Amino acid sequence: MKIVKGVIRIASWLVYLCIACYLLIAAPIIAGYKPVVVLSGSMEPTYHVGSVIYYRQTPFEDIREGDAITFRAGEDGMVTHRVVKKNELSGTFQTKGDANQTEDPSPVEYKNVIGKVWKISIPYAGYFVAYSRNITVIGIMAAIIVLNVVCDSLIPGKKEGEERAENEKKERLS
Template sequence: MMRKIWNFITSILLILYILVVALLFLPQAAGLKPMYVLSGSMEPTYHVGSLIYIKPGNADKLEVSRPVTYTMGNSDVVVTHRVIKIDKEKRMFYTKGDANLSEDSGATSFDHIIGYPLLSIPYLGYVAAFASKTAGKIILVTGLAILLIMSYLFDFLTKRGGKSEKN
């Protein structure tokens, strides 16, 4: 009976581990770019700590009221805010965070568009941020090794005289 409980627990932990890792890495194979939410400017649409998947796109998909992910000016700072106005002649758009009282200062060029949020998973951004660091990668690999060892540990410990204990 203990073996069944142990196998059930380790199986559930392994499934959860695989699910989290799949959510972190598989969407990239579909061309989506994962990004984690660092500020509350888009609350309640995108919560701090969420992982959002960005579908690459350009100005062809730009619409008023649609969230867009873009770089700010000539920096590497990436922002996801809602489009509030589009100036097609100047190829510029204006944005505002859902939680912000005023619109963002200045317009953004169409050339700065990275894409459009497709999916958001709350709290997974914290895991993604951690996993992107060296220590996080080490812990992910070590965690998998521990789970695999745990799944065989009960059988190893209950062997008696060359035969495993019957349940």
């Protein structure tokens, strides 16, 4: 029974570690940055597929050529590409993916810009985020934590007297 308790305890620490990682990935939200997972290789090698990048709403004046921006493309899509030209008169940006040979076919209107991308990205964290959002994974993690609590209450650990006696025995042997 102690082996089962040990395995559950290790699994619960792994769950707590996953939760801590998830909180670290989400921490920039406090500063107004929103995370997004890179799904394509159009911005390689700057942002690898599976990376988490962060963007923040930025005024038109603060976006410059060379900045990466995230913008709405179509109904549900978001794209992150680099600004290659900024048109002050029309309020648009000509964009291009770092890995693409040509510029995007149509300019991006500022009203479609969601935000300017922060310089920091976390490679491969997007795979972790996608995996941890799965309802089955969440259920398994919750079950492991509940099992750990139940095991701690049903399977007693060493009693204080046993621990003291064991420590005294170790002291005599040394």
